[in-house]
Amino acid sequence: MTTSAPAALLGEEPIARADGLSVDDLTVRYGQTTAVDRVSLDVAPAETVAVIGPSGCGKSTTLRAVAGLVGAATGTITLTGRNVTTSDPARRDIGLVPQNYAVFPHMSVAANIAYGLRARGVDTTARRQRVRDMLELTHLSDLADRRPDQLSGGQRQRVALARALAIRPDALLLDEPLAALDPQLRGGLRRELSSMLAATDCATLIVTHDQREALSLGSRIALMREGRLVQFDTPRRLWDDPADAFVADFLSGAVLLEAERDHDHAVALDGLWRVPVRDLQVRPTAHGATRLLLRYDSLTVTEPHDAPDDGSALIAQVDHTEFTGESLHLTVRAGDHTLGVRVAPDTRVGRSVALTVAPGRATLLLPPA
Amino acid sequence: MAVRASARDRVAFAPAWLAALPALVLVCLFSVYPVLIMVANSLGWGRPPADGGPTLEHYLRAFGSTAVLDALINSALIAGGAVLVILVVAVPVVLHQADDDRKGRGSGTTDALLTLPIALPGIIIGFFAIVLTGRTGLFGLAWDGFSGLAYTFSGLLIAYMYFCLPRILGPLRGAAATLDSALTESARTLGASRARVFATVTLPLLLPAIIETGGTALAVALGGYGTVATLSEGVRLLPLNVANELTTGYRLAASSTLAVVLAAMAVLALVLGRALSALVRRAVAS
Numbered sequence: 001m002t003t004s005a006p007a008a009l010l011g012e013e014p015i016a017r018a019d020g021l022s023v024d025d026l027t028v029r030y031g032q033t034t035a036v037d038r039v040s041l042d043v044a045p046a047e048t049v050a051v052i053g054p055s056g057c058g059k060s061t062t063l064r065a066v067a068g069l070v071g072a073a074t075g076t077i078t079l080t081g082r083n084v085t086t087s088d089p090a091r092r093d094i095g096l097v098p099q100n101y102a103v104f105p106h107m108s109v110a111a112n113i114a115y116g117l118r119a120r121g122v123d124t125t126a127r128r129q130r131v132r133d134m135l136e137l138t139h140l141s142d143l144a145d146r147r148p149d150q151l152s153g154g155q156r157q158r159v160a161l162a163r164a165l166a167i168r169p170d171a172l173l174l175d176e177p178l179a180a181l182d183p184q185l186r187g188g189l190r191r192e193l194s195s196m197l198a199a200t201d202c203a204t205l206i207v208t209h210d211q212r213e214a215l216s217l218g219s220r221i222a223l224m225r226e227g228r229l230v231q232f233d234t235p236r237r238l239w240d241d242p243a244d245a246f247v248a249d250f251l252s253g254a255v256l257l258e259a260e261r262d263h264d265h266a267v268a269l270d271g272l273w274r275v276p277v278r279d280l281q282v283r284p285t286a287h288g289a290t291r292l293l294l295r296y297d298s299l300t301v302t303e304p305h306d307a308p309d310d311g312s313a314l315i316a317q318v319d320h321t322e323f324t325g326e327s328l329h330l331t332v333r334a335g336d337h338t339l340g341v342r343v344a345p346d347t348r349v350g351r352s353v354a355l356t357v358a359p360g361r362a363t364l365l366l367p368p369a
Numbered sequence: 370m371a372v373r374a375s376a377r378d379r380v381a382f383a384p385a386w387l388a389a390l391p392a393l394v395l396v397c398l399f400s401v402y403p404v405l406i407m408v409a410n411s412l413g414w415g416r417p418p419a420d421g422g423p424t425l426e427h428y429l430r431a432f433g434s435t436a437v438l439d440a441l442i443n444s445a446l447i448a449g450g451a452v453l454v455i456l457v458v459a460v461p462v463v464l465h466q467a468d469d470d471r472k473g474r475g476s477g478t479t480d481a482l483l484t485l486p487i488a489l490p491g492i493i494i495g496f497f498a499i500v501l502t503g504r505t506g507l508f509g510l511a512w513d514g515f516s517g518l519a520y521t522f523s524g525l526l527i528a529y530m531y532f533c534l535p536r537i538l539g540p541l542r543g544a545a546a547t548l549d550s551a552l553t554e555s556a557r558t559l560g561a562s563r564a565r566v567f568a569t570v571t572l573p574l575l576l577p578a579i580i581e582t583g584g585t586a587l588a589v590a591l592g593g594y595g596t597v598a599t600l601s602e603g604v605r606l607l608p609l610n611v612a613n614e615l616t617t618g619y620r621l622a623a624s625s626t627l628a629v630v631l632a633a634m635a636v637l638a639l640v641l642g643r644a645l646s647a648l649v650r651r652a653v654a655s
Contacts, residue, residue: 025565069554089557094556097488102551116559160555248638 016145019080019201020044021066021171026064027076028058035061037227038075043171043203050206050218054250058227059207060099063173066205069095080170086312090119095164095202098177101156103148109159110135110144116167134162137199153181161193164274165200172197172204178213190216200213211251215239223247241285241365250295255294255339259364268292269337274311277364279357285365296342298362299355307354314355319348396604404632407534410625427626437610443608445634447522448590452537452583459537460579463545471550487535491595495519498528498600520602522654528596536586544578577650584642588635606629 016196028035036058043049051059064070066077068089084092102169106110106206113134117127133143138158148156158178177193178186195216197204208214214221215235222232225241231243242248248256259268266275273293286290307313318331323329327342330349341355386393396601413424431437462483486494502508502518509516548571556566594608601609611631614624 067554067558069558088552088561090560092558094558096555098551098555100549100551102549102555104552104556104570115556115561119556119559119561119565163555163559 007165020047022076022078022207023062023066024076024078025061026077027073028061028070030070034073034227036065036094037225039222039229040075040228041222041229041232043205045203046201047219048050048197048204048206049210049215049222050214051222051238052208052211052214052218052223052250053224053230055209056226057224059209059224060175062224063205063207064325065174066171067094067173068092073146080230090272093167093170095167095169095172097157097160097172097174100180101153101160103151103159103163105148106144108147109140109151112148112159113162113166120167121129130166134166137165138162138196143309154185154192157181157189157193158196158236160195164337165202169202172200172202174204174206175208176208178210179208186213191304192218215251221251225250237286240283240363241287242293243287247339249303253342255341257292257339259290259292261316261364261366263292266290269334272311272335272337273314275362275364277311278361279312279359280364281360282364282366287365288367290367291365293363293365294341294357295361297344298358299341299343300358301343301347301349302354303350304352304354307356312356315352316355318349356364381415381416383412405493407628407632409626410622411629413622427622431623431626431630436605437607440605440607440610442629443522444591444631447525447604447606448587448593450526451533451590452587454526455530455533455586456538456541456579456583459534459541460467460572460575463538463542464548466542467545467548468550470546483538484535486531487539491532491597492599493594493595494528494532495596497531498524498596502527519600520604521602523603525597525600525604525606528600529590529593532593532596533586533590536589537582541575541578543581544575564576577646580649581642581646584638584640584646587638587642591635592631607634 020043022040024040026036026039039058039062041049041051052058053099061070065072068084068087072085075085076083079092079094104115107115110131111133114127117130122130131144132141135144136163140155140158140162141185143151143155148159151159157180161174178190181189190213197217206213206217208217218235220233221235221238223230223238225246231247238247238251242251242254242256245256248254257268258295259266261267262274264277266277266280266303267273268275280292302313304315306314307315314334316334317331318330318332319338320331321328323345324342326345328345328347328349329340329342330353331338332353332355343349343355411427413426466479498519500506500525502515503520504517506519508518519528552570552574553566556570557563561569576579592608594612596613597604597606597609607627608631611624611627614620614627
């Protein structure tokens with residue numbers, strides 16, 4: 001954008017990337033409640049960043065602040081070099097796809113898509129052409145004259161997407177894009193959405209509470225909890241090297257235990273469990289502490305009296321057992337520690353179990369020496 | 370086989386109208402029967418010797434009388450005008466309230482204050498008007514122009530606006546609350562100004578409710594007797610004439626005629642409001 005040069009001369013702009021969207025130190029308050037607490041993230045042009053977290057973590061508020069629908073208490077929002085923190089939502093050049101799609105019920109599909117172009121005073125010829133292009137991109141050409149109540153949820157989502165993209169936004173915001181759709185349809189629509197997003201070159205921010213959606217749609221994931229940004233990295237890095245136990249649990253249902261390395265053993269749970277390092281994958285971590293990462297296929301269960309007594313098996317009481325299809329979720333107690341672990345669904349579980357690490361299936365995260 | 374099945378159905382499930390029967394009896398007794406009598410009286414089918422057979426004479430006399438015509442026109446102007454003004458005032462108010470409710474800032478006190486007049490009989494509202502803008506009214510002390518305003522056309526209009534306020538705010542508020550805020554927010558992010566969003570999204574979606582509420586309020590305002598009875602010095606409205614024909618000289622036929630005209634106007638307002646609203650709803654939304 002041409003405005004970046006004079007803005008830079010004023011010397012007040014944060015050092016932001018010239019293109020894309022960047023959020024610096026954003027805080028949003030609702031009265032006394034801090035909904036978003038000093039969150040910083042950036043989205044490159046043509047990149048898709050997924051903001052994920054449990055409900056109430058501030059992810060939707062972050063999106064609304066970027067769209068200008070709630071005010072920022074502190075921080076800066078920069079879009080293609082323009083500081084838009086206090087701009088009117090109508091002047092931000094942001095395409096918003098709300099959770100329920102908010103397709104105008106009193107307008108045809110084509111009129112919905114043309115809405116932003118009319119508001120911007122685009123002349124008729126250019127407007128018609130742009131609407132045709134958008135209908136084509138979202139495979140809605142045959143439905144151009146339909147009313148929204150004659151459309152399926154997936155089609156409505158595409159109308160909202162076409163309407164948002166028609167104004168050539170600098171950033172595209174999608175709030176829970178698949179949450180309103182039938183679970184059986186989500187997989188296919190997620191891939192469809194992903195390919196449509198790939199065809200655009202604007203910075204895209206997707207808010208979701210669904211791990212699978214975040215992992216598959218986001219080229220980077222920002223994980224939030226209680227208004228704060230917990231980890232912001234590629235899906236692979238979040239999966240392999242979670243910042244804390246919450247990230248591990250939320251993203252993949254994995255257990256992350258604090259551990260210490262004692263020569264050939266990783267010691268966890270205050271010395272109750274000594275896992276031989278030769279049974280573990282060892283990977284460096286960027287998060288400064290030695291930890292043991294256990295996934296649902298990391299552990300095997302044996303009867304306590306069959307277990308080796310060298311400390312490599314964790315003897316634990318079973319408090320609760322839950323069958324979830326792909327695994328068996330056990331809540332177990334060992335000493336003062338309670339942890340939820342996933343084991344193979346066909347495991348036989350008594351009142352107490354001995355948990356051992358399946359060789360090569362668990363990971364020891366070690367900070368670089 | 371099919372015949373026997375249907376016979377069994379008839380035994381097993383009592384027809385729906387049977388459940389509605391008590392209500393139907395009440396409606397007939399207190400609504401249909403009096404209306405029939407009223408219509409009969411107005412057409413000269415009343416009890417002889419007062420009435421001598423079917424005639425349109427009462428209607429011809431009513432529409433030939435300037436007093437009745439004046440009252441008719443005044444009724445339409447004052448009820449219609451009050452409803453229109455209050456609709457214009459109410460739309461921004463209910464939109465603002467809906468916005469506040471969404472942000473959890475809704476105030477019960479404002480609600481109570483705005484809808485309080487619904488509990489007040491028309492006579493009390495007329496009394497309010499006298500206290501404030503009567504000949505020795507409170508506002509008259511401040512400016513002489515207010516003194517005696519209550520008995521004029523504008524005074525009545527203001528009193529009727531007060532009368533209509535809660536009857537319009539209440540239903541419209543419900544309609545405004547159902548408007549999805551994501552619609553206006555999306556329109557804003559697409560680049561539309563507040564005014565444009567109002568004209569292209571909010572108003573079209575609220576229009577059916579506005580028309581229906583207006584029709585109902587108009588029907589109620591046309592029949593309102595208390596307010597104009599209290600302020601019945603200068604301007605005369607139709608309900609007053611109906612009562613007058615009865616109380617002064619017990620002219621049952623003339624009174625019935627005016628009552629039928631008044632009822633017809635009110636029902637027409639109600640039905641037109643509903644019908645137009647349904648039409649607009651079909652044209653505007655889903």
